[in-house]
Amino acid sequence: xxxxxxxxxxxxxxxxxxxxxxxxxxxxxxxxxxxxxxxxxxxxxxxxxxxxxxxxxxxxxxxxxxxxxxxxxxxxxxxxxxxxxxxxxxxxxxxxxxxxxxxxxxxxxxxxxxxxxxxxxxxxxxxxxx
Numbered sequence: 001x002x003x004x005x006x007x008x009x010x011x012x013x014x015x016x017x018x019x020x021x022x023x024x025x026x027x028x029x030x031x032x033x034x035x036x037x038x039x040x041x042x043x044x045x046x047x048x049x050x051x052x053x054x055x056x057x058x059x060x061x062x063x064x065x066x067x068x069x070x071x072x073x074x075x076x077x078x079x080x081x082x083x084x085x086x087x088x089x090x091x092x093x094x095x096x097x098x099x100x101x102x103x104x105x106x107x108x109x110x111x112x113x114x115x116x117x118x119x120x121x122x123x124x125x126x127x128x129x130x
Contacts, residue, residue, distance in 0.1 A: 044111070061099045065113035068092060072116065073124040085125050089118045 016022060044063065047053075068075070069092070079085045096113045105111055 043109075061095070061104055062111050062113050065092070065096055065099060066111075069114050069116060072121055073128050076121075076125045077128065079125070082122055082125075085122055086118060089116050089121055092116060093118070 022028075072089075076085050076088065079088065093115050096115055100112060103110065103112075
């Protein structure tokens with residue numbers, strides 16, 4: 001955050017405090033409850049539930065990529081041949097690498113989507129089709 005933006009944020013917070021905007025908030029003066037588990041999956045699930053978010057419609061790219069990775073190999077069932085499976089997985093891995101270079105979330109625990117081992121996934125796809 002730039003110095004200007006930080007000063008503006010601080011000024012607006014001060015103005016809101018002085019105007020009493022934070023008075024009588026639910027839980028004011030009470031300790032924070034347990035913030036829950038610290039692992040990525042649990043934290044994300046609780047955040048999405050607490051904020052009543054549509055899980056993927058409002059999700060940063062990395063969350064969609066993680067969901068996509070979990071769907072393999074079942075989501076590849078409509079592929080007609082190995083070349084199509086390979087192309088889809090290569091596209092997925094390309095998008096993961098792009099997301100890692102420019103993450104949408106700035107969190108203390110970085111959230112990343114897994115790189116898929118293409119040969120292993122192709123083998124799983126073949127077994128699934130049998």
